[in-house]
Amino acid sequence: MDLCGIELEGPVLNGSGTFDAIAARRAFGDALLEEFPFHGFVSKTITVEPREGNPPPRLWETPAGMINSIGLPNKGLEGFLATDLPELAELPVPLVVSVMGFSRHELATLVARVGEREEVAAIELNVSCPNVAEPAASVNEIAAAARSATSKKLYAKLSPASGDIAAVARVAAEAGVNGLSLVNTIRGLALDARTLAPILSTATGGLSGPALRPVALAAVYACVKATGLPIVGMGGVETGRHALELIAAGASACALGTVLFSDPAAPARIRVELAAEAEALGFDDPFDAHAVAHGDEAPVPLRHVA
Amino acid sequence: VKAAQAEPRTLAPPGRRTAAVVANRSVGAYRLLSARDAGGPPDPRPGQFYMLAAAERWGGGEDERPYLPRAFSFARARRAGEGVELDFLLEAIGPGTERLGSLEPGEGLQLVGPLGVGFAAHEDRRAVLVGGGIGAAPILVLEDELRADGAEPTVLLGFRSAAHAQGATLFERAEVATDDGSVGRQALVTDLLAERLDADPDATVFACGPPPMLEAVRALCADRAVPAQLALESGMACGFGACFGCVVPTSDGYVRLCLEGPVLDADRLDTALFPGAGH
Numbered sequence: 001m002d003l004c005g006i007e008l009e010g011p012v013l014n015g016s017g018t019f020d021a022i023a024a025r026r027a028f029g030d031a032l033l034e035e036f037p038f039h040g041f042v043s044k045t046i047t048v049e050p051r052e053g054n055p056p057p058r059l060w061e062t063p064a065g066m067i068n069s070i071g072l073p074n075k076g077l078e079g080f081l082a083t084d085l086p087e088l089a090e091l092p093v094p095l096v097v098s099v100m101g102f103s104r105h106e107l108a109t110l111v112a113r114v115g116e117r118e119e120v121a122a123i124e125l126n127v128s129c130p131n132v133a134e135p136a137a138s139v140n141e142i143a144a145a146a147r148s149a150t151s152k153k154l155y156a157k158l159s160p161a162s163g164d165i166a167a168v169a170r171v172a173a174e175a176g177v178n179g180l181s182l183v184n185t186i187r188g189l190a191l192d193a194r195t196l197a198p199i200l201s202t203a204t205g206g207l208s209g210p211a212l213r214p215v216a217l218a219a220v221y222a223c224v225k226a227t228g229l230p231i232v233g234m235g236g237v238e239t240g241r242h243a244l245e246l247i248a249a250g251a252s253a254c255a256l257g258t259v260l261f262s263d264p265a266a267p268a269r270i271r272v273e274l275a276a277e278a279e280a281l282g283f284d285d286p287f288d289a290h291a292v293a294h295g296d297e298a299p300v301p302l303r304h305v306a
Numbered sequence: 307v308k309a310a311q312a313e314p315r316t317l318a319p320p321g322r323r324t325a326a327v328v329a330n331r332s333v334g335a336y337r338l339l340s341a342r343d344a345g346g347p348p349d350p351r352p353g354q355f356y357m358l359a360a361a362e363r364w365g366g367g368e369d370e371r372p373y374l375p376r377a378f379s380f381a382r383a384r385r386a387g388e389g390v391e392l393d394f395l396l397e398a399i400g401p402g403t404e405r406l407g408s409l410e411p412g413e414g415l416q417l418v419g420p421l422g423v424g425f426a427a428h429e430d431r432r433a434v435l436v437g438g439g440i441g442a443a444p445i446l447v448l449e450d451e452l453r454a455d456g457a458e459p460t461v462l463l464g465f466r467s468a469a470h471a472q473g474a475t476l477f478e479r480a481e482v483a484t485d486d487g488s489v490g491r492q493a494l495v496t497d498l499l500a501e502r503l504d505a506d507p508d509a510t511v512f513a514c515g516p517p518p519m520l521e522a523v524r525a526l527c528a529d530r531a532v533p534a535q536l537a538l539e540s541g542m543a544c545g546f547g548a549c550f551g552c553v554v555p556t557s558d559g560y561v562r563l564c565l566e567g568p569v570l571d572a573d574r575l576d577t578a579l580f581p582g583a584g585h
Contacts, residue, residue: 023547023565027421028320035320052560056582057541059551063370066543070550073560201581209373261544262359262375264418265321 001287003040003253004153004178004230006094006121010039011243011274011286012267015234015257016098016124016157016181017044017070022087024264033092037267041091042255043084045098045126046114048106050076054131055201060190065209065236066258067188069131069202072100077113085119094121096155100129104137104145115150123152125177128159128184130206139168143175155232157181160212160219166226179230181255182219186212209258210236217249224250224291238266240273247286248293314351314424318546324361324414328391330407334472336440337396337407338381341415344389352448353424353514353537353569355379357545358394360405361414372402375418377542379444379514379568381476392417395443395473421545422568425535427452431510433459436499436523438515439466442473444537445514449477460502460509464495464519496522503530511572513537520578527572534572538563539584555580 001008014037021041025032053073060067075083080097088095097114101107107125114120125146127139137145139156146154156172158165160183169180185206190199198204216235224231233251236258237243243254259266278286325341332338350356357375365373382393398407409415425448427433433452437445442463452459461480465471471489474482482490483498491498496519503509507530513523514537527534540563543549553560554567556574561567572578 017550018548020547020550023562024320026315026565027318027546029317031317032320037320053550053553056551056553056555056560056580058553058582059541059543059549061371061374064365064373066374068543068549068551073550073553258543261549262357262418263322263416264544264546264548268321 003232006040006153008039008094008253010271011253012038012271013040013232013253013255014038014042014260015255016042016126018257019260019264020044021091022084028264033090035268036092037265038093040094040096040121041088042096042124043088043098044074045072045100045129046074046077046080046110047072047100047102048077048109050074050079057200059205060199062188062190062207063211065207065211067190067200067205067207068185069200069205071131071202072129077110081113081117085117089119095119096122096124098124098126098157100126100132101142102133104141107137107142108145108149111146111149115152120152122155123150124155124157124181126157126184128157130159130161130185130187130204131202140171140175143172143177147176153178155179155181157184158219159184159186160215161186165219166222169223169227169229173227173229177229179232180223180227181232181234182223183212183216183235186215208236210238212236213242217245220246220251221249221293225294225297237270240270240275240277243270243274244277244286244289248289248291250291250294252290314353314426315422316347316350316354316420318419318421319345322416322418324416325392327409327411327413327415329411330409333395333476335397335467335469336473337398338476339394339396339406339409339415340391342386342389342391343417344387346390346417347420348383348385348390350380350383350390350420351424352451353379353444354420354422355545355568356392356417356419356421358406359416360409361416364405367401367405369401372405374543375416375545376402376406377539377545379537380420381443381446382450383447395440397440418545422564423566425512425537425569428510431508432506433457434499434502434506434509434511435459435461436495436511436513436515437461438464438495438519439470441515441519441537443514445512446476448512453478462495462498462502464515465489494522495519496526499523500526503532507532510534517579517583524572524575524578535569536572536575536578537569538567538578540582
């Protein structure tokens with residue numbers, strides 16, 4: 001399939017920061033590569049400077065999901081290019097690199113340096129991490145800075161916590177991004193059973209898992225209508241039915257996250273289930289169900305922004 | 307005793323599989339859950355762990371939990387056909403352990419593993435094994451392996467009550483301390499350890515237990531320049547480096563316990579009482 005010019009063998013990716021292919025290779029060996037779980041791989045978010053991440057405790061189980069406050073630990077741009085990128089380039093699928101800048105200048109540096117590497121198929125702009133200080137610039141400024149720094153495909157990963165996500169998506173589209181990743185986690189809080197103090201070191205964290213699923217569906221539904229951009233939908237997908245619903249709401253591909261923590265091989269199962277669910281509802285191909293939730297107002301065909 | 311390995315890690319198959327529960331018996335305050343893992347490697351290393359969940363009724367309990375799988379070091383492993391039969395020692399203290407502890411023969415136990423890096427025994431030093439409470443689990447398989455190799459490890463176990471001290475019956479030979487003196491000596495297991503190291507300062511210590519015990523072991527061994535390997539616990543969603551949740555502060559900065567551990571050399575730690583320890 002074609003995801004705004006990126007050739008994928010299927011529709012299942014990972015959400016940024018939910019699967020470390022380098023670490024997983026240490027735990028599972030090269031068997032991981034023989035049946036690699038995803039059709040495209042999205043890196044953990046990198047920043048210009050190395051980050052150690054937030055202090056523990058970093059995660060907590062919540063009703064139908066979990067909250068995390070990891071804080072974007074990464075080796076920094078130079079460490080990523082020197083150490084991680086060569087290993088990620090060995091993966092048998094297209095590579096998307098997620099970046100986050102604390103200023104327009106940082107963002108432009110990240111996008112330019114990553115964008116010049118031919119191993120990288122696309123860049124995802126993380127403008128929505130709930131666990132680090134917010135970027136100083138607006139989505140409009142970030143997307144514009146990134147656009148002028150590379151000719152690579154750009155995805156903007158948005159937060160469902162903004163008042164009007166469709167408006168944010170429209171701004172990103174007008175600034176020249178090629179697609180959207182929807183959604184990032186949404187801020188949540190868990191309190192200790194005895195002390196009633198926040199459990200996580202940063203108090204709040206990002207909520208993920210099944211609890212996020214309807215939120216993700218609503219975001220995809222609103223943004224595809226507002227922009228017509230290709231969307232990688234994510235948020236609590238655990239079965240093929242969930243993936244099909246995202247496609248019906250307007251997603252062109254789906255990404256898995258929290259479900260991977262329970263089963264790193266969940267993507268293969270979900271792919272099979274997706275095909276069966278679609279067929280049971282009369283769709284020869286799951287993507288025939290694209291945006292059917294919109295009925296007659298379906299925003300088809302997809303607008304492929306060059 | 308096998309020579310110390312650079313990294314005692316048996317690789318896990320890259321996916322979750324369902325093992326068949328074959329037994330679940332009570333050992334005092336604990337449950338000993340046995341499951342036949344037909345698709346898993348037969349040779350997990352002592353100290354390695356598995357991520358466990360019940361195949362049915364995992365979730366939907368109080369507060370809609372449990373949701374995430376739970377990390378458990380295996381207590382014993384026996385070859386069974388092409389696969390392995392695994393024992394896990396459990397204590398029901400929350401929605402996850404309650405469900406796992408209620409599994410009956412014939413039910414499915416979902417697992418990913420073996421994961422992490424286990425203990426690395428040294429050929430030329432006597433082993434002193436220290437287990438506290440549920441932390442006795444990886445000490446059990448380490449004792450088995452050392453004795454099978456002809457070594458004579460000292461095993462020191464601490465429990466909080468007589469019901470918990472029933473866990474000691476799983477071991478071939480162990481000295482027991484309890485908080486209330488109901489079994490063995492009324493002492494902390496680290497009191498036993500201090501006496502043991504007085505008698506044998508050239509030992510290597512292998513320990514697993516609650517964070518305060520591990521911190522006492524770490525401090526005691528650091529004072530005496532005795533090498534120690536500590537099997538730690540930290541809140542973990544995945545077990546294979548994906549979630550970045552289980553970081554432990556070490557002399558090399560934060561490390562993911564699921565990848566670099568759960569067994570760490572004690573001299574990498576300033577303290578075993580780090581935030582989030584024992585979750």
